[in-house]
Amino acid sequence: MKEFFLGMDDALLIVKETSNGYRSFSRLEGMQPTRLAIDPQDKNIIYCGTQQDGLFKSEDGGNQWKAIGHKESSGIQSAKVTAVAVSPSKQTNGNHIVYAGTEPSMLYYSMDRGETWEEFKNIQSLSSKKHWSFPPRPYTHYVRWITPSYFDENYLGISIEAGAFFYSKNHGADWIDRPDDSPIDIHTLLAHPKASNRLYAACGDGINKKGHSYAESEDGGQSWQYMSEGLEKHPYAYNMTVNPNNPSDCIISAAKSPRHAHSISEYSAVYRKQGSNSWVDISAGLPENHSSIHNLVADPVEAEVFYAMNNYGIYRLDQHADRWEKLEINWKEKYLKQRPSCFNIKLT
Incomplete structure (x- = not known):
């Protein structure tokens, strides 16, 4: 079974997977x-x-x-x-x-x-x-x-927001x-348990410097390679997660601009990069017109399964699936007006 931790504007929402579906409750109420x-x-x-x-x-x-x-x-x-x-x-x-x-x-x-x-x-x-x-x-x-x-x-x-x-x-x-040519506006900075010295960076740099939306380092940050092909429509990269079983399989959330990313009424997309391929839009099934930008996590056990969370709820992308499916959880109307800030998953 799994537990999801959702950082909402007014509480930490905890969603527990059970044999009868999902049960949710909130903690740290009144806090962000x-x-x-x-x-x-x-x-x-x-x-x-x-x-x-x-x-x-x-x-x-x-x-x-x-x-x-x-x-x-x-x-x-x-x-x-x-x-x-x-x-x-x-x-x-x-x-x-x-x-x-x-x-x-x-x-x-x-x-x-x-x-x-x-x-x-x-x-x-x-x-x-x-x-x-x-x-x-x-x-x-x-x-x-x-x-x-x-x-x-x-x-x-x-990473410092923003500047270093x-x-x-x-x-x-x-x-x-x-370090020389390092990103200065890294929104998500990840390492991987199967890729020594590799860093992954989802960046806001792409807004002011073409092609600098996403970067990787193979030496702990001493040098960087930018790999943003495919993100041209949404150069402002924000949240990211990596397949725990495959360090060359990443998904990222991105928006057209900072305004779009920080709004709950604009469109943002999710992209996937596998190996040396370009980023590919995999947003099918997510809110089509507007939502908060998507927070992302990878399933810790099930291979190639990812989750996206926004102000409409939690969505799941199964292995080999071409659409996200929304989880059937109790989602309060007030959350539609909130911009979630963090998203974690753990096994129970």
């Missing part, structure tokens, strides 16, 4: 989840960042939550937690290292499952910082994505800032 991460060692331990209320942790699979990390003199100094990740490879005393990023851009890590936190203060002296700026609110910026490695426990890749990608090979002691 931004990013969610599941401990790879204990799937009952889940971390959820929120837009205004800090970081939360559940130890029972999402039923109960407690606020963690925020203290006046130490810990996470902003209540706007914009990125959360758990390292699949780095551990201390049996605990997987947890990472959190905030607005304004600050980066933290915890070695004791969120009880105490340390800041990577040296990112504040990176030369690219003078260029960090979130276009709708140019006076601020935030950590958009934190990407640990499946293979190198001391590797971290970071940088990475470390020694767990933040030093950072390589804005």
Whole structure:
């Protein structure tokens, strides 16, 4: 059985698969989840960042939550937690290292499952910082994505919204800032358990630089190759997921412009790239006229099965299928007016 975690505007919606269909309930009501991460060692331990209320942790699979990390003199100094990740490879005393990023851009890590936190203060002296700026609110910026490695426990890749990608090979002691030709507006930054040193980047760069909607790196971000053929109609790439069994099989959500991507009344598409082929539009079955941009996850067990989530619900694309099918879940009318922010799946 599976559980889906949907970050809505006003709550974390949890949808559980049962033998009799789907059962849903909400947690963290009144808050706006931004990013969610599941401990790879204990799937009952889940971390959820929120837009205004800090970081939360559940130890029972999402039923109960407690606020963690925020203290006046130490810990996470902003209540706007914009990125959360758990390292699949780095551990201390049996605990997987947890990472959190905030607005304004600050980066933290915890070695004791969120009880105490340390800041990577040296990112504040990176030369690219003078260029960090979130276009709708140019006076601020935030950590958009934190990407640990499946293979190198001391590797971290970071994207800032907007203005930089940088990475470390020694767990933040030093950072390589804005490598040559690296994207500067990465919305989703992924690694893969079967592709050492590979990074995948869904970018907003394609709006201002033709052909820069999607990029990959085979050396942890030192160099980048842009592979955007097929995305010309929708150059603003946003969410992405990769087939867990095939690191050369990706799907991505993309829109015509930032305005289209951040609206709930414009059109966005989903594309698929397999191997060296161009991106192909696979949006059939998704809302045809307008919706929020699609959040995407791959099924952790079923081969080549993907899910897309938007303000109309959850859609499933089966292996070899040519259309998405909507899941029969209880979807409240109020969600039609919300713009979902994150989407995760785990096995129960």
